Amino acid sequence: MKKIATRIWLLIFAFLVITVVFMYVLTDFLYQRLYVQDTEDTMIEVGLKLQTMYDSGKVADEFIAAIEQYNDYSNLNIFAVRNPRELSACVPFDIDYETLIGAEERLKLLSGKYVQKIGYEPRFDRQLISVVIPLVDQNRLEGIIYIYFPLAKISELANNEVILLFISAFIFLVVVSYLIYKGIRHIMRPLSELQNAVEQMSYGRYETRVPVNSRDEIGKLSSTFNKMAEAIQQEDEARKTFLATVSHELRTPISYVKGYSEAMQNGMITEQRKEETIQLIVREANRMERLTNELLQLARTENEQTNIVLYPIPLGETVREVQQILTHQAHKKNITLCVDVDDALIIQADEVKLKQIFINIIENAINYSYEGSKVEIIAAEHSGYAVITIKDYGIGIPQEDLSHVTERFYRVNKARSRADGGSGLGLSIVEQLVKQLQGKLEIDSVIEKGTIVKIQLPLMEE
Amino acid sequence: MKKWVFFIFSLLQIVWLAGCTEKSYEPIERDQEFIASFNIQEPSLDFIDEDGNTLATWVFDQAYSGAVLLGDDRILLYGHQIGAIDVYTISTGEKRYSKKVAIGTTNVYYDDSIQQFFIANSKNNTVTSFDQEGNALATQQIGNYPMSMTSYKDKLYIVNFKDTKLSVLNMKNLMIEQEWPIQKSSHGIAVLEETHELWIGGHGEGSSPNRTVKKYDLTTGKQHGEIEMPLMPVGLKKTNDTVFVVSHGHNILYAADFAGTIKWQQEVGANPFVVEQFKDYIVVAGYDDHTLHFIKDGQQDKTVDVGKGAFQLLVREEK
Numbered sequence: 144m145k146k147i148a149t150r151i152w153l154l155i156f157a158f159l160v161i162t163v164v165f166m167y168v169l170t171d172f173l174y175q176r177l178y179v180q181d182t183e184d185t186m187i188e189v190g191l192k193l194q195t196m197y198d199s200g201k202v203a204d205e206f207i208a209a210i211e212q213y214n215d216y217s218n219l220n221i222f223a224v225r226n227p228r229e230l231s232a233c234v235p236f237d238i239d240y241e242t243l244i245g246a247e248e249r250l251k252l253l254s255g256k257y258v259q260k261i262g263y264e265p266r267f268d269r270q271l272i273s274v275v276i277p278l279v280d281q282n283r284l285e286g287i288i289y290i291y292f293p294l295a296k297i298s299e300l301a302n303n304e305v306i307l308l309f310i311s312a313f314i315f316l317v318v319v320s321y322l323i324y325k326g327i328r329h330i331m332r333p334l335s336e337l338q339n340a341v342e343q344m345s346y347g348r349y350e351t352r353v354p355v356n357s358r359d360e361i362g363k364l365s366s367t368f369n370k371m372a373e374a375i376q377q378e379d380e381a382r383k384t385f386l387a388t389v390s391h392e393l394r395t396p397i398s399y400v401k402g403y404s405e406a407m408q409n410g411m412i413t414e415q416r417k418e419e420t421i422q423l424i425v426r427e428a429n430r431m432e433r434l435t436n437e438l439l440q441l442a443r444t445e446n447e448q449t450n451i452v453l454y455p456i457p458l459g460e461t462v463r464e465v466q467q468i469l470t471h472q473a474h475k476k477n478i479t480l481c482v483d484v485d486d487a488l489i490i491q492a493d494e495v496k497l498k499q500i501f502i503n504i505i506e507n508a509i510n511y512s513y514e515g516s517k518v519e520i521i522a523a524e525h526s527g528y529a530v531i532t533i534k535d536y537g538i539g540i541p542q543e544d545l546s547h548v549t550e551r552f553y554r555v556n557k558a559r560s561r562a563d564g565g566s567g568l569g570l571s572i573v574e575q576l577v578k579q580l581q582g583k584l585e586i587d588s589v590i591e592k593g594t595i596v597k598i599q600l601p602l603m604e605e
Numbered sequence: 606m607k608k609w610v611f612f613i614f615s616l617l618q619i620v621w622l623a624g625c626t627e628k629s630y631e632p633i634e635r636d637q638e639f640i641a642s643f644n645i646q647e648p649s650l651d652f653i654d655e656d657g658n659t660l661a662t663w664v665f666d667q668a669y670s671g672a673v674l675l676g677d678d679r680i681l682l683y684g685h686q687i688g689a690i691d692v693y694t695i696s697t698g699e700k701r702y703s704k705k706v707a708i709g710t711t712n713v714y715y716d717d718s719i720q721q722f723f724i725a726n727s728k729n730n731t732v733t734s735f736d737q738e739g740n741a742l743a744t745q746q747i748g749n750y751p752m753s754m755t756s757y758k759d760k761l762y763i764v765n766f767k768d769t770k771l772s773v774l775n776m777k778n779l780m781i782e783q784e785w786p787i788q789k790s791s792h793g794i795a796v797l798e799e800t801h802e803l804w805i806g807g808h809g810e811g812s813s814p815n816r817t818v819k820k821y822d823l824t825t826g827k828q829h830g831e832i833e834m835p836l837m838p839v840g841l842k843k844t845n846d847t848v849f850v851v852s853h854g855h856n857i858l859y860a861a862d863f864a865g866t867i868k869w870q871q872e873v874g875a876n877p878f879v880v881e882q883f884k885d886y887i888v889v890a891g892y893d894d895h896t897l898h899f900i901k902d903g904q905q906d907k908t909v910d911v912g913k914g915a916f917q918l919l920v921r922e923e924k
Contacts (some may be wrong), residue, residue: 227854282875282894506818
């Protein structure tokens with residue numbers, strides 16, 4: 144397959160050739176039209192004027208002489224002929240003689256009209272423009288005035304110029320096509336760089352970037368490519384991290400379960416500690432279960448970004464149901480759940496997903512609150528939306544971590560024991576679900592003071 | 606659908622059959638005297654009576670280049686590029702017969718005394734004799750491009766147009782009896798029984814036009830002299846006491862006595878090639894002006910317009 148640059152070059156080259164040929168034809172046409180026509184017009188004008196010198200009867204010697212004399216001073220070649228043989232008078236007879244005028248021309252001349260000819264004349268053995276003016280008296284062709292001008296004089300002149308024209312046209316073509324070739328290569332260079340980069344990308348070298356030197360379409364394409372490459376690179380890194388994290392997260396409880404159960408098998412655990420150990424194993428198995436459930440849920444929410452049917456739900460009821468579910472968990476840490484919901488609020492949502500959101504956030508609030516404190520759940524209407532605010536007075540999140548808390552497996556306190564903390568997926572799930580419910584999630588926090596999570600959800604349309 | 610096909614087929618057949626029927630022309634009564642002008646630019650025949658009235662015009666769709674009367678009621682048409690001759694009956698206007706001949710017919714001459722006609726052919730340079738019904742009798746190879754023909758007693762005189770000889774043939778068997786040296790491009794021939802001479806005109810060779818009519822001894826072929834009749838005398842007609850000559854180069858009709866002395870001359874027509882006697886008139890056909898000029902007593906009496914390119918005159922008179 145030819146390169147696109149070659150094809151563009153060929154196209155422009157073809158157009159150039161067409162242009163040159165067209166110019167040549169046009170020049171030739173103009174030459175014919177203007178020069179030859181002009182010469183012919185002059186000849187006709189002179190001929191018709193000379194014709195007035197003839198009166199009637201036989202063409203006299205004086206007339207012939209007068210025309211000859213005129214010829215001496217004219218740049219045209221003019222002569223008068225009265226020899227009937229030259230005038231094709233013997234036309235019905237098969238005469239072996241090349242007459243000056245032919246049978247058809249004779250007929251035209253007999254009717255009083257002049258004859259124009261252009262082309263080779265055997266009599267003069269050269270290319271001519273000629274005009275023949277008749278001298279007619281009562282249907283008799285008594286003679287003619289023959290005026291001619293050698294075309295060679297014009298075309299010989301033109302011939303030199305034609306060679307010059309051809310040479311210059313050729314040089315012009317060569318130079319211009321070279322320049323166009325260079326120009327196209329220059330223009331197309333970023334494109335070929337881009338092509339190379341795409342190739343590198345396809346081999347998995349996501350760090351590949353192309354230099355952006357212009358702001359034209361190709362420049363824009365290059366910078367878009369760079370952005371795309373960056374996004375792919377980030378995604379790739381995120382995927383790697385995620386995989387590493389998942390395997391790490393799973394390995395911890397597995398090693399607990401494995402270690403304790405092996406210890407029990409080997410009789411290293413005393414009878415009175417057995418109960419405690421089994422409890423530990425169950426706890427770790429639960430954690431594993433929960434982790435896999437959450438991973439599954441996350442994967443599912445990512446897949447079902449679209450086609451979610453939303454329906455009207457009374458917000459107050461849902462919040463109270465969640466409160467019910469989490470009351471036990473809150474009591475363990477002696478935390479009060481304060482609910483203040485406007486019962487008139489009916490939102491457009493999916494109940495299961497909505498509950499999941501509230502559970503995840505409120506659980507987090509309980510987990511990171513100090514014992515004996517409280518968690519406030521307030522819901523109110525704000526500029527056409529239902530805004531649910533969940534506020535705790537817990538340990539808070541440092542500012543630098545705030546923007547990362549919704550990332551998968553991100554933990555604020557990396558050193559914290561996994562046994563105490565969650566999986567690191569809760570807020571990720573929340574963010575996905577809120578997005579599905581066409582809402583907005585906002586987290587604000589002050590360290591050691593507490594965290595405020597605001598969820599904005601669309602109200603039912605009236 | 607079938608009906609239509611049948612209809613179109615029938616129509617085509619009608620057209621085809623109609624095309625088959627021979628074209629006939631306006632007849633001329635048997636006792637009607639006429640002078641006919643054969644015009645070659647758009648082949649046609651104009652029949653004209655003594656008063657200058659056109660009796661009939663026969664327009665041909667074939668490229669005939671000449672015509673000749675065979676006796677009183679037949680006319681033969683030939684063409685240089687046509688491979689046939691056609692004979693028409695004048696009193697009915699219908700074709701009598703058509704005969705295949707070689708392409709290249711330049712002239713046809715009819716001799717009433719033996720009732721045969723002779724075809725000169727320029728392609729194979731022959732002359733062939735035929736009887737009245739178009740049966741070929743004899744053929745003879747002669748000089749280059751035979752054209753002008755006349756006869757006297759039992760001899761046929763043929764001018765070879767692109768050759769320098771005149772062939773004298775025995776009319777019966779077409780045997781060559783004599784060959785006389787003549788000028789190239791000779792044309793126009795007249796027999797003067799009274800002075801035992803043959804007069805020959807011509808165009809002349811190359812760019813130099815011929816100016817004279819040459820006189821030859823009818824028996825020996827020896828040139829007796831020449832008469833200055835410029836320019837390019839090609840049409841000769843002998844009457845009782847005069848030889849009329851038209852020179853097409855200067856459009857002049859000369860009237861000469863048998864000694865060759867010019868009695869009078871007159872400019873007439875445009876590019877005339879032929880002169881004929883018809884009743885009391887001398888008729889000259891102008892090739893370029895498409896006109897017949899009727900001259901009586903040395904004066905132009907009337908003119909008659911004819912078809913384009915009047916080239917031959919055929920005369921039918923009561924004897």
